Amino acid sequence: MDRIDRKYRILQAIIDDYILTALPVGSRTISRKYEQKLSSATIRNEMSDLEELGYLDSPHTSAGRVPSYKAYRLYVDQMLTPAPLSVEETAFINRCFERRIHQVEDLSTRIARSLSSLTHYTTAVMTRAPRSEQILSHLQMVPVSDRRVLLIVVTQGGSVRQTILELDAPIAPDELYTVSRFLSNQLEGCTLSELPAMLARLGGTQAQVDAVIRAMESKPEEEHSDVAALVVGGRSNLLSFPEYSDVDKAKALLSVLETKEKMVSLLSHDGEMEFSVRIGPETGMEETRGCSVVTASYRLSDGRVNTIGLIGPTRMQYGKVLLVLGQVGRSLTRLLDEQNGQR
Amino acid sequence: MDRIDRKYRILQAIIDDYILTALPVGSRTISRKYEQKLSSATIRNEMSDLEELGYLDSPHTSAGRVPSYKAYRLYVDQMLTPAPLSVEETAFINRCFERRIHQVEDLSTRIARSLSSLTHYTTAVMTRAPRSEQILSHLQMVPVSDRRVLLIVVTQGGSVRQTILELDAPIAPDELYTVSRFLSNQLEGCTLSELPAMLARLGGTQAQVDAVIRAMESKPEEEHSDVAALVVGGRSNLLSFPEYSDVDKAKALLSVLETKEKMVSLLSHDGEMEFSVRIGPETGMEETRGCSVVTASYRLSDGRVNTIGLIGPTRMQYGKVLLVLGQVGRSLTRLLDEQNGQR
DNA sequence: GATTAGCACTCAACCTTGACGAGTGCTAAC
């Protein structure tokens, strides 16, 4: 099986080189840089086979070959060379998690920023809070005007959501305080999806409580209730890649980055996988043909799911990207668990 | 003064045309499209004068002329033709403010989005909350772990900030509840900048209160405490302009949009002006040479300052942009005042 | 005196052409 082995070694060399240069790679390049024992003619024969097998495309006669999606798939699944991160890179990542996190939303921003400056790709950090699993830890109402109330819902893990409620009748600040303490005690520990049922059971106890409950029930489900936060960083990195020197392509991609729905669908994994690599057409979106999306997801102890994703051209440095994502993911879960853990 | 009048009419025509086409405009174009009474030769003479006066630049011989920054300045200050917004546009703007605002931060996002789809420029919405003027309306602490507490500060107007405090000693949830009610009552109505002084005066009343106060004092000032939120929309619009078909320029500009500090300095007015138009070098930033920034600022009743800004090439549709900004600004202040007003 | 027509001149944009080089496929020799 030395035969087959060599074929794939050559394919790997081609992919490696193309990832580095973004230029179609020719037989001579491989012969000189990667397989010095073999002449370019031999490589040529092998490349011809590889093209037949569907791993290589030729943009036209005499322009070298370019890896196909199938090749990248194989590369990611079986050929990744796990060259470890440099000391500087590891240090850089650790430094991001050193400082204390005071503002909750700052963390995502900081991760997005450092990931994109580390990898030179575009980064998205999404925190998804499935309604059904979020456990209410505290609830508080604050008067804004005489019929308007700011409802603050804190879930286990310390994430905060706020909504404005409209009451039928005015309510005095002090009463509101009592009501909100009552409700908070009653509802603590139930999941957000149980809320409507719980509220219904509480009904009829007290006029003020009733009023608040009515307001909470009338509150329309927010469309994006599922997605707590989406932060995108390193957009300008996109324009460094020669594949986006075509302004129209770049524009289409930028526009995807601006559409929350599209980003959510790009970043969402199926199943429980930690990592997901989607290559070119596997992203399932016309605008991202030619892109790859690598994501890592972590389930936090409060039920929220954190997804970190990188978007770049298909000739992505998959090895490095996966290592970096793994490292960041580990640090992140450690940090968050440490923060919630000793509860 | 018919002489001078005609000169400026021609200048205006040149600017109008250049804003529309982004192409250097020649004497013939003006003669045909704008001043049919005059021959191209006459226009040529006038244009030669205008160049001498510093209002026009010629990229090279025989390429038509391009307005200088000085010309845009004059144009904005004195030549704006206030063609009113179309019915569709007004309706579009109004529609953005129709729906109820439940999520507070959604409003900025929605404004940014609609402004950029209306004008095709890039939009930034910044809410600046000067510490000194924000009045505390409510304070609430929620246990996260046994020594960690989520401090929620609500200011008048309904904006919410949260910070995690680290306590020296554990505190029971019920005690925390009492302490936070006590503090909330004590501190209500004072401005955020008065907080340290107020806290100092309260010291020594009670062991638990003391502990909380110590934690609040140790909380480092967040660097961006001044800027509550910055939302940018319509980035992809940038790439539609021929001036950014040069990828490097586009990249530099995108990168400015990603740097919070730079955006804050771009969006900050001096003084109390409602509108500000900064043209090319007036933006005071190397990367935005060739751009104009138009901003509108509104002081909200709770002391926060809301700034809406548009960024685009210097040949911006100033007239339209100012009208749109005005309209949006008016709707926005009305909405916000309505929301806080009847307190 | 202001306006216009005419003309020479300039210069970017565009197209064509030809040389160059990188790459392939095939064949024959090792």
Next chain:
DNA sequence: GTTAGCACTCGTCAAGGTTGAGTGCTAATC
């Protein structure tokens, strides 16, 4: 099975020519 050699393809680049839009100047006209 591997390699050397050769003919062929095709994109890239630079050089040269053409075109067209635009200017400045001058002389004629209103």
